[in-house]
Amino acid sequence: MATVKMVGEADATGEVRSIYDDIKQTRSISYVPNIWRTLATHPPTLKRIWLGIKSVMAPGRLDPLTKEMVAIAVSATNSCDYCIRSHTAAARKLGMDDEMLGELMAVVGMFNQTNSVANGYQIEVDEQYISTG
Amino acid sequence: MATVKMVGEADATGEVRSIYDDIKQTRSISYVPNIWRTLATHPPTLKRIWLGIKSVMAPGRLDPLTKEMVAIAVSATNSCDYCIRSHTAAARKLGMDDEMLGELMAVVGMFNQTNSVANGYQIEVDEQYISTG
Amino acid sequence: MATVKMVGEADATGEVRSIYDDIKQTRSISYVPNIWRTLATHPPTLKRIWLGIKSVMAPGRLDPLTKEMVAIAVSATNSCDYCIRSHTAAARKLGMDDEMLGELMAVVGMFNQTNSVANGYQIEVDEQYISTG
Amino acid sequence: MATVKMVGEADATGEVRSIYDDIKQTRSISYVPNIWRTLATHPPTLKRIWLGIKSVMAPGRLDPLTKEMVAIAVSATNSCDYCIRSHTAAARKLGMDDEMLGELMAVVGMFNQTNSVANGYQIEVDEQYISTG
Amino acid sequence: MATVKMVGEADATGEVRSIYDDIKQTRSISYVPNIWRTLATHPPTLKRIWLGIKSVMAPGRLDPLTKEMVAIAVSATNSCDYCIRSHTAAARKLGMDDEMLGELMAVVGMFNQTNSVANGYQIEVDEQYISTG
Amino acid sequence: MATVKMVGEADATGEVRSIYDDIKQTRSISYVPNIWRTLATHPPTLKRIWLGIKSVMAPGRLDPLTKEMVAIAVSATNSCDYCIRSHTAAARKLGMDDEMLGELMAVVGMFNQTNSVANGYQIEVDEQYISTG
Numbered sequence: 116m117a118t119v120k121m122v123g124e125a126d127a128t129g130e131v132r133s134i135y136d137d138i139k140q141t142r143s144i145s146y147v148p149n150i151w152r153t154l155a156t157h158p159p160t161l162k163r164i165w166l167g168i169k170s171v172m173a174p175g176r177l178d179p180l181t182k183e184m185v186a187i188a189v190s191a192t193n194s195c196d197y198c199i200r201s202h203t204a205a206a207r208k209l210g211m212d213d214e215m216l217g218e219l220m221a222v223v224g225m226f227n228q229t230n231s232v233a234n235g236y237q238i239e240v241d242e243q244y245i246s247t248g
Numbered sequence: 249m250a251t252v253k254m255v256g257e258a259d260a261t262g263e264v265r266s267i268y269d270d271i272k273q274t275r276s277i278s279y280v281p282n283i284w285r286t287l288a289t290h291p292p293t294l295k296r297i298w299l300g301i302k303s304v305m306a307p308g309r310l311d312p313l314t315k316e317m318v319a320i321a322v323s324a325t326n327s328c329d330y331c332i333r334s335h336t337a338a339a340r341k342l343g344m345d346d347e348m349l350g351e352l353m354a355v356v357g358m359f360n361q362t363n364s365v366a367n368g369y370q371i372e373v374d375e376q377y378i379s380t381g
Numbered sequence: 382m383a384t385v386k387m388v389g390e391a392d393a394t395g396e397v398r399s400i401y402d403d404i405k406q407t408r409s410i411s412y413v414p415n416i417w418r419t420l421a422t423h424p425p426t427l428k429r430i431w432l433g434i435k436s437v438m439a440p441g442r443l444d445p446l447t448k449e450m451v452a453i454a455v456s457a458t459n460s461c462d463y464c465i466r467s468h469t470a471a472a473r474k475l476g477m478d479d480e481m482l483g484e485l486m487a488v489v490g491m492f493n494q495t496n497s498v499a500n501g502y503q504i505e506v507d508e509q510y511i512s513t514g
Numbered sequence: 515m516a517t518v519k520m521v522g523e524a525d526a527t528g529e530v531r532s533i534y535d536d537i538k539q540t541r542s543i544s545y546v547p548n549i550w551r552t553l554a555t556h557p558p559t560l561k562r563i564w565l566g567i568k569s570v571m572a573p574g575r576l577d578p579l580t581k582e583m584v585a586i587a588v589s590a591t592n593s594c595d596y597c598i599r600s601h602t603a604a605a606r607k608l609g610m611d612d613e614m615l616g617e618l619m620a621v622v623g624m625f626n627q628t629n630s631v632a633n634g635y636q637i638e639v640d641e642q643y644i645s646t647g
Numbered sequence: 648m649a650t651v652k653m654v655g656e657a658d659a660t661g662e663v664r665s666i667y668d669d670i671k672q673t674r675s676i677s678y679v680p681n682i683w684r685t686l687a688t689h690p691p692t693l694k695r696i697w698l699g700i701k702s703v704m705a706p707g708r709l710d711p712l713t714k715e716m717v718a719i720a721v722s723a724t725n726s727c728d729y730c731i732r733s734h735t736a737a738a739r740k741l742g743m744d745d746e747m748l749g750e751l752m753a754v755v756g757m758f759n760q761t762n763s764v765a766n767g768y769q770i771e772v773d774e775q776y777i778s779t780g
Numbered sequence: 781m782a783t784v785k786m787v788g789e790a791d792a793t794g795e796v797r798s799i800y801d802d803i804k805q806t807r808s809i810s811y812v813p814n815i816w817r818t819l820a821t822h823p824p825t826l827k828r829i830w831l832g833i834k835s836v837m838a839p840g841r842l843d844p845l846t847k848e849m850v851a852i853a854v855s856a857t858n859s860c861d862y863c864i865r866s867h868t869a870a871a872r873k874l875g876m877d878d879e880m881l882g883e884l885m886a887v888v889g890m891f892n893q894t895n896s897v898a899n900g901y902q903i904e905v906d907e908q909y910i911s912t913g
Contacts (some may be wrong), residue, residue, distance in 0.1 A: 117369045118469045120646040153369045157483025171358045176348045185321045186359045191900030192325045194460040194726040195363035200377040203650045215309045217689025225304045226319045228893035230328035235856030236250045244333040247519040251868045253779040290882025324501030327593040327859040336517045350556025361494035368457030380652040383635045384735045386912040423749025437624045442614045451587045452625045458591045460726040461629035466643040481575045491570045492585045496594035502516045502552045510599040513785040590767030593859040602783045616822025627760035634723030649901045703890045708880045717853045718891045724857045727895035732909040747841045757836045758851045762860035768782045776865040
């Protein structure tokens with residue numbers, strides 16, 4: 116269990132209740148996941164992070180599935196079990212199959228490898244890579 | 249400078265030279281980036297990592313630009329300057345513009361945020377997220 | 382269970398027993414937490430880390446609760462479940478309530494976010510920030 | 515230089531200009547730090563992160579100096595040079611002297627140490643630490 | 648359970664079966680560990696990582712036990728439970744006792760400590776340390 | 781430059797001077813490296829960390845070169861430039877050549893790879909790996 120007492124749906128009132136409703140509607144789910152029930156112990160953080168995620172994950176130049184796969188990549192690198200599980204579930208809903216996950220894990224693993232090697236050897240950045248786009 | 253003396257192109261012989269040629273041809277570049285000139289101080293690692301990257305980054309179910317953006321996400325999370333620079337340059341070549349990079353950074357930042365919060369509160373995984381796909 | 386057989390209180394002798402007694406007295410607890418029973422498998426490390434923590438956590442210019450909250454911040458960033466749990470319990474004893482923990486998590490999350498973004502964009506340090514105090 | 519062309523103050527218009535003005539006023543500084551000039555390449559992220567930081571760093575149950583020291587702790591753990599420099603400068607302005615920084619670094623170092631050791635031995639959480647507050 | 652359905656030994660065919668056999672023979676074990684049964688959901692990654700590990704862990708200038716202890720050090724720093732458990736088991740088989748593990752954890756902890764402190768103070772590299780070997 | 785004004789050798793008095801002398805004698809060097817001149821701004825931390833390192837790095841069941849290579853592995857994983865440089869220099873003095881460093885980097889890279897993949901797939905620990913030694 117979390118290190119705070121989560122706010123159950125029956126106990127949510129006011130702004131927390133509105134956000135719970137928005138989460139269920141936006142995600143088309145019938146329950147409120149534990150992360151939101153935990154953040155509800157600090158309503159301004161619940162609101163800020165929920166609205167932030169809604170905005171960041173909305174379709175844009177990157178599609179939602181790509182964004183969820185980037186989320187898995189970050190979470191695997193940081194060893195966040197909750198986040199890996201929730202983003203993998205979300206990516207599955209958006210169509211990620213085992214082969215796509217396999218390619219994603221191959222990329223994530225490869226660059227965690229080269230990150231540590233490039234740091235370990237203190238390799239200097241090639242001048243060809245220095246640019247502002 | 250790196251913590252080893254890099255192998256310049258003029259000094260590359262045998263398998264190292266072949267790999268240098270393959271790098272330049274595969275990437276359509278006229279020089280050998282520092283990471284490969286560094287790894288050439290240990291030829292079996294040069295070969296293993298180069299062939300691994302060639303295989304992992306080949307087009308598959310995920311396209312090369314998506315893979316480069318995942319590489320940026322991992323490298324930003326790990327604080328690898330060399331890797332961030334080189335993968336950003338590669339993604340630029342494949343068409344990533346400032347707006348796409350902006351969306352990518354928004355996603356990377358958001359989930360580094362929620363990773364630390366989910367860990368910090370020790371949030372339990374919802375049973376709905378537990379699945380093998 | 383840990384990857385070593387922990388040293389139970391009944392089996393502690395000599396310096397290990399003295400440290401166990403010091404831990405229980407200093408912390409006003411009636412048991413020896415698992416981290417110390419694990420480190421007791423290597424007595425010089427038990428002694429060095431226990432004395433180090435006693436010294437570092439003593440009241441100084443920063444008060445003990447602030448120090449425990451910094452410990453939670455570090456542990457959440459590193460994904461150390463044991464450490465998050467033990468420092469949260471210690472901070473609770475020193476008066477941290479849900480609202481303070483909420484603010485702490487908001488700060489921890491925010492700067493894990495901006496850390497990855499500042500690294501990801503390779504932002505240069507402003508000259509105004511360079512100073513020795 | 516960053517991996518994007520930063521938006522100079524002379525080139526800021528509309529919402530970006532308003533945020534630049536708000537940053538200078540809120541922080542009582544006469545320039546716009548590089549992080550904001552970088553994020554301005556993606557205005558929705560500039561806005562979201564600036565408003566988020568303003569809200570998170572406002573005085574609450576934790577005072578602003580404590581929050582800046584937590585930010586240093588997180589940034590040192592993540593190896594974000596830009597962030598360490600900017601939060602150290604901010605904490606200095608709020609009164610942090612070398613001795614306070616010394617205590618902070620002692621705490622940060624100690625718990626990065628014990629985090630890796632607790633993980634490395636796979637120490638089980640004591641039942642006494644499991645609580646929702 | 649993993650986020651994919653692992654490939655059981657009875658279901659392994661073709662190249663996956665050959666690799667399973669090679670794993671059991673090379674490691675002198677009668678079962679296929681979960682990491683390989685998971686990677687088998689993406690055969691090219693199974694093959695690439697298994698052959699890579701076989702090559703990297705072969706005796707060379709560093710002996711196999713030293714390599715397993717380095718693996719524990721990396722895994723403890725990254726908070727990878729699976730990896731800590733599997734490399735500790737492997738190191739035990741090669742002769743690592745509690746005292747050796749204690750020294751290893753002491754070193755791992757010490758340098759996780761100094762890493763965060765050196766980063767946190769932004770200490771400049773001494774010119775005496777800059778060398779290519 | 782560091783975020784504090786380092787304590788030069790000419791300004792060191794009392795216990796700080798004694799530690800500076802001990803550092804130069806123990807390491808057989810004629811200067812005091814920046815990390816110690818930085819930690820001297822907080823003498824109790826200078827003393828605690830210096831004595832800790834002296835004790836941890838002393839020959840034991842693991843030899844000093846193995847310990848320095850573990851230090852490089854940890855520092856490469858954490859992206860600590862100062863630490864990578866200083867431990868690489870120390871390991872070179874103890875006999876590490878390019879080939880040994882190459883093998884070390886191969887191991888460090890490989891397990892940073894598998895760490896992220898094992899986390900990313902949420903692989904369960906095999907029961908065969910659970911043991912207290």
